Amino acid sequence: MKPDELRGLAQKEQEARKSYRFRINVCCSSGCMPFGALRVLTAFRDAVREFKVEEECYVARTGCIGTCSLAPAVLVEPGDYLYQNVTPERAREIVKEHIVNGRPVKSMLYGNEAFFKKQLRVVLRNTGKIDPLRIEDYIAVGGYYALLKALTRMTPQGVIEEVALSGLKGRGGAGFLTGLKWRYVARAPGSPKYVIANLDEGDPGVFANRTLAEADPHAILEGMAIAAYAVGSQKGYIYVRSEYPLAVQTLKKAIEAAKSMGFLGENIFETSFSFDVELRLGAGAFVAGEETAILASIEGRRAMPRPRPPYPAQSGLWGKPTLVNNVETLANVPVILLKGSEWFSSIGSKNCTGTKCFSLTGKVNNPGLIEVPMGITLREVVFEIGGGVPPGRRFKAVQVGGPSGGFLPEQLLDLPIDYESLTKAGAIMGSGGIVVLDDTSCMVDTAKFFTEFCVDESCGKCTPCRAGLHKLFKILDGFTRGEGSVEDLSKVEDLCEFIKEASLCGLGQTAPNPTLTTLRYFRDEYVAHVMDKRCPAGKCFRSGGGGGVE
Amino acid sequence: MSKPIELTIDGRKVVAEEGETILKAAKKNGIYVPTLCYLEGVSSFGGCRLCMVEIKGSPRLFASCITPVAEGMEVLTDSERLRRYRKWAVELLLAERPHVCSVCVANGSCELQQLATELGVDHLRVDREWTDYEVDLTHERFAYDPNRCILCTRCIRVCDEVEGVHTLDLMLRGKNSKVVFDLDENWGFSQSCTSCGKCSAACPVGALYVKGKPLSEVKKKDLVSFIMERRSGK
Ligand SMILES: Cc1cc2nc3c(=O)[nH]c(=O)nc-3n(C[C@H](O)[C@H](O)[C@H](O)COP(=O)(O)O)c2cc1C
Numbered sequence: 206m207k208p209d210e211l212r213g214l215a216q217k218e219q220e221a222r223k224s225y226r227f228r229i230n231v232c233c234s235s236g237c238m239p240f241g242a243l244r245v246l247t248a249f250r251d252a253v254r255e256f257k258v259e260e261e262c263y264v265a266r267t268g269c270i271g272t273c274s275l276a277p278a279v280l281v282e283p284g285d286y287l288y289q290n291v292t293p294e295r296a297r298e299i300v301k302e303h304i305v306n307g308r309p310v311k312s313m314l315y316g317n318e319a320f321f322k323k324q325l326r327v328v329l330r331n332t333g334k335i336d337p338l339r340i341e342d343y344i345a346v347g348g349y350y351a352l353l354k355a356l357t358r359m360t361p362q363g364v365i366e367e368v369a370l371s372g373l374k375g376r377g378g379a380g381f382l383t384g385l386k387w388r389y390v391a392r393a394p395g396s397p398k399y400v401i402a403n404l405d406e407g408d409p410g411v412f413a414n415r416t417l418a419e420a421d422p423h424a425i426l427e428g429m430a431i432a433a434y435a436v437g438s439q440k441g442y443i444y445v446r447s448e449y450p451l452a453v454q455t456l457k458k459a460i461e462a463a464k465s466m467g468f469l470g471e472n473i474f475e476t477s478f479s480f481d482v483e484l485r486l487g488a489g490a491f492v493a494g495e496e497t498a499i500l501a502s503i504e505g506r507r508a509m510p511r512p513r514p515p516y517p518a519q520s521g522l523w524g525k526p527t528l529v530n531n532v533e534t535l536a537n538v539p540v541i542l543l544k545g546s547e548w549f550s551s552i553g554s555k556n557c558t559g560t561k562c563f564s565l566t567g568k569v570n571n572p573g574l575i576e577v578p579m580g581i582t583l584r585e586v587v588f589e590i591g592g593g594v595p596p597g598r599r600f601k602a603v604q605v606g607g608p609s610g611g612f613l614p615e616q617l618l619d620l621p622i623d624y625e626s627l628t629k630a631g632a633i634m635g636s637g638g639i640v641v642l643d644d645t646s647c648m649v650d651t652a653k654f655f656t657e658f659c660v661d662e663s664c665g666k667c668t669p670c671r672a673g674l675h676k677l678f679k680i681l682d683g684f685t686r687g688e689g690s691v692e693d694l695s696k697v698e699d700l701c702e703f704i705k706e707a708s709l710c711g712l713g714q715t716a717p718n719p720t721l722t723t724l725r726y727f728r729d730e731y732v733a734h735v736m737d738k739r740c741p742a743g744k745c746f747r748s749g750g751g752g753g754v755e
Numbered sequence: 756m757s758k759p760i761e762l763t764i765d766g767r768k769v770v771a772e773e774g775e776t777i778l779k780a781a782k783k784n785g786i787y788v789p790t791l792c793y794l795e796g797v798s799s800f801g802g803c804r805l806c807m808v809e810i811k812g813s814p815r816l817f818a819s820c821i822t823p824v825a826e827g828m829e830v831l832t833d834s835e836r837l838r839r840y841r842k843w844a845v846e847l848l849l850a851e852r853p854h855v856c857s858v859c860v861a862n863g864s865c866e867l868q869q870l871a872t873e874l875g876v877d878h879l880r881v882d883r884e885w886t887d888y889e890v891d892l893t894h895e896r897f898a899y900d901p902n903r904c905i906l907c908t909r910c911i912r913v914c915d916e917v918e919g920v921h922t923l924d925l926m927l928r929g930k931n932s933k934v935v936f937d938l939d940e941n942w943g944f945s946q947s948c949t950s951c952g953k954c955s956a957a958c959p960v961g962a963l964y965v966k967g968k969p970l971s972e973v974k975k976k977d978l979v980s981f982i983m984e985r986r987s988g989k
């Protein structure tokens with residue numbers, strides 16, 4: 206494709222979009238599909254025909270809108286009217302009232318303004334508003350312009366500088382500065398170089414990366430191509446778990462479309478830059494998302510991490526310099542190039558710029574996928590966006606960072622969400638899970654639950670994680686059944702410290718967080734268990750043990 | 756020629772070659788670092804964590820058997836923290852599966868046993884597991900008792916990298932990891948095993964052993980480094 210062709214195509218698409226007065230976006234992501242989203246889509250198309258408004262109303266099959274608990278969700282533009290729990294019958298009514306008679310159906314509208322008010326959509330800029338299977342939709346909203354700009358008007362160093370200036374940090378968990386990582390890979394001796402987009406997302410209850418891939422796959426591809434140009438790579442892999450069939454399908458089609466349009470392949474935009482992307486499917490182990498485990502897996506070996514250094518930037522796939530970035534990190538890149546690093550760094554807080562996607566789950570009134578500016582407080586997320594805990598219940602704790610994230614109590618709710626503050630408090634950013642617990646949860650039982658997850662997911666390579674976590678689980682399990690004494694609490698802390706510091710990879714290094722933070726902030730519950738043989742939440746000491754997090 | 760790297764280990768200035776591991780540099784200079792999964796002559800694994808050292812300027816710990824030296828690096832191989840953690844590692848390995856020294860061929864020449872003595876492990880702070888894996892006695896000369904395996908993968912690496920066969924590998928993950936022959940075949944029926952015995956010579960404990968022979972007799976010579984030395988023609 207030539208540069209002018211892209212502009213022409215975008216203009217044509219925008220005009221086509223404008224020729225419709227209404228656009229009905231029907232979410233057909235993994236969250237809404239099981240609730241009959243495809244039938245709703247058909248119903249809308251039928252109704253539009255029935256009422257003869259095809260000329261003015263476009264029905265689009267889109268990705269996730271964010272309110273997954275109210276599936277199927279439908280967004281009507283202009284005005285961003287969000288309908289919840291839409292059925293085929295209701296679809297007909299919406300067309301009749303909203304489109305034909307111009308009266309939005311109030312009774313079906315999503316009533317929660319707050320859910321969207323505090324959000325800021327940068328990464329999820331297009332999700333729910335474009336058809337992920339139509340590359341033209343992506344082009345209409347400015348897609349592949351950033352790649353064009355990079356290839357024709359910027360040097361690779363210039364791209365790296367811009368990303369570095371934006372302050373963007375890796376969204377895969379560790380929060381490493383993206384620009385710096387790119388610089389390392391660009392400067393590393395050796396060729397070929399590789400780019401890997403990490404879409405393993407093995408944390409239970411976390412679905413932000415999946416949503417992104419299902420709703421806006423080209424944002425990932427464009428980010429990858431720009432990254433490849435910056436570091437000097439011609440070959441990229443998307444490492445995606447095979448448990449994400451819809452994401453895999455969507456990405457496959459997106460790659461094909463991008464290739465046929467010439468955004469991937471040889472001599473992109475008639476420059477000397479060539480870049481090709483392939484999918485690699487993981488087999489679903491949590492640890493397979495760790496970057497050195499991905500390398501092993503793509504090379505066809507057991508997905509076991511290895512010690513770093515050497516870092517993938519120095520010695521990655523087949524010993525060659527390799528850039529590993531999370532897909533959310535990559536999806537930020539096109540926006541940064543188009544709107545500038547200054548714009549990006551004005552979002553969020555000083556040391557932590559931009560936004561972060563979170564999967565908000567647990568005991569909140571409005572669970573779903575959210576994107577918020579960095580630096581927002583946990584209180585705003587839980588109580589304003591999330592709408593607080595269900596009626597009649599009391600907030601108890603919030604877990605940030607997935608299965609190995611720490612639990613933070615009420616008194617820390619005003620903590621701003623950024624890498625430093627979370628780590629200091631014993632939690633982690635992780636890949637973006639927020640789980641809210643109310644007073645029905647027992648913290649000892651909860652720590653046990655997440656420890657067990659990590660025991661199951663440990664790859665078994667290193668002693669602290671493999672053998673240590675299992676012992677930790679056994680001790681916690683004993684606590685929930687009336688065993689143990691106060692002395693055991695300091696033994697647990699000692700063991701946790703060992704696991705945290707001596708483990709080989711991030712799994713073991715963070716797995717003690719749930720135990721350590723619950724011991725730190727909810728010690729009285731442990732004491733009640735081991736001293737009084739009593740569970741304040743009434744979960745433990747029952748036959749069959751505790752229930753964990755529902 | 757690779758260029759020489761200067762670093763300090765435990766306060767001593769030493770010179771190492773580029774690309775060399777901290778462990779190698781320490782050994783060459785007579786500085787002892789406890790190891791378990793490390794085996795001279797094959798690639799490093801970095802799993803047991805016994806060889807951890809501190810490096811000034813980093814809060815992290817590093818497995819010396821796999822971490823390359825760097826110019827000006829200040830390494831500490833011994834500290835109160837390191838001793839505490841090494842003790843935990845040995846205790847956890849001893850508790851992870853039933854290690855009953857009195858009925859083990861490795862008694863007296865077991866590397867895990869030696870480390871336990873050396874690090875002052877005189878009791879276990881955690882409960883023991885009594886795994887109940889079946890002992891594989893199907894091979895005519897060798898036996899395999901998974902209950903004694905500490906998952907160091909020395910056998911796997913020797914079989915793959917020295918014998919060049921790769922009969923052995925790991926199955927399952929986490930605490931359920933198990934060293935298996937071929938695709939979980941009994942040893943005696945393995946199609947690929949050449950019965951060379953290198954794996955049993957590499958095993959630091961009594962998990963892979965020559966039937967009826969105490970390990971002390973098998974281990975007269977450090978077989979693997981002997982082979983590698985001969986091969987490199989030194
Ligand atoms: C146990 C474990 C699981 C991980 N899973 C993921 C994952 O699913 N997705 C991801 O992007 N990063 C994951 N990471 C982090 C990666 O190792 C790596 O830091 C990240 O992909 C780098 O990309 P970024 O700089 O863009 O964040 C995981 C790390 C660990 C230790």
Ligand code: SF4
Nearest residue numbers: 664666667670710713
């Ligand atoms: S910390 Fe756990 S997951 Fe990571 S290498 Fe060690 S055993 Fe494997």
Ligand code: SF4
Nearest residue numbers: 904905907908910958
């Ligand atoms: S059988 Fe022996 S050498 Fe092999 S992994 Fe187990 S302990 Fe290590």
Ligand code: FES
Nearest residue numbers: 801803804806820
């Ligand atoms: S000897 Fe280095 S980790 Fe085992």
